[in-house]
Amino acid sequence: MEALVAVQIHGALVEIEGAGVLLRGRSGVGKSECALELVRRGHRLVADDLVRIEADPARGVPLGSGPELIRHFIEIRGIGLLDVLDLYGEEAVRMRAAIDLVVHLEAWREGAEYERVGLDRRCETVGDFEVASMVLPVRPATSMATLVEAAVRDEMRRKAGVNGARVLDQRLRLRNHRARRPLPEAGP
Numbered sequence: 467m468e469a470l471v472a473v474q475i476h477g478a479l480v481e482i483e484g485a486g487v488l489l490r491g492r493s494g495v496g497k498s499e500c501a502l503e504l505v506r507r508g509h510r511l512v513a514d515d516l517v518r519i520e521a522d523p524a525r526g527v528p529l530g531s532g533p534e535l536i537r538h539f540i541e542i543r544g545i546g547l548l549d550v551l552d553l554y555g556e557e558a559v560r561m562r563a564a565i566d567l568v569v570h571l572e573a574w575r576e577g578a579e580y581e582r583v584g585l586d587r588r589c590e591t592v593g594d595f596e597v598a599s600m601v602l603p604v605r606p607a608t609s610m611a612t613l614v615e616a617a618v619r620d621e622m623r624r625k626a627g628v629n630g631a632r633v634l635d636q637r638l639r640l641r642n643h644r645a646r647r648p649l650p651e652a653g654p
Contacts, residue, residue, distance in 0.1 A: 486563035491571035503611035531562040568599035
């Protein structure tokens with residue numbers, strides 16, 4: 467495979483429990499606010515606004531980083547530009563992270579179909595790589611950081627071979643199968 471030429475995309479990249487999460491969505495949907503809340507919870511900011519993506523040939527994954535000029539700065543509407551390294555310290559930032567999950571933040575649309583079971587995770591292409599992805603609807607008073615943390619934990623369990631939705635599906639199928647079996651005949 468040819469090496470991926472570095473590209474820049476709009477979004478925010480945060481490392482959560484060792485997994486790189488690329489937050490995408492329209493301008494103003496809350497990507498930076500979600501990233502800042504994740505930093506406040508002890509996770510690490512890699513990039514905000516522009517994410518530079520290139521290949522990690524040794525691991526075969528896309529790597530994200532922030533452009534040097536704006537590295538570790540985050541823009542919060544109503545506050546302005548914040549230097550996350552200065553405000554939260556070295557443990558709150560990373561220079562780069564592999565991209566393990568793409569989360570699209572989307573303003574809630576009444577009547578829109580959103581994933582509710584999660585048996586299978588969709589994927590999208592990031593650079594030359596297929597990466598798990600999902601859409602999270604943003605609603606007022608919803609803690610997007612909590613939802614992103616849960617999505618990361620679920621994705622890491624899936625990579626380890628455990629899919630909670632499939633476990634429940636198997637339980638329900640087994641119960642349904644048992645319920646359809648005829649009862650044994652009563653003896654004399």
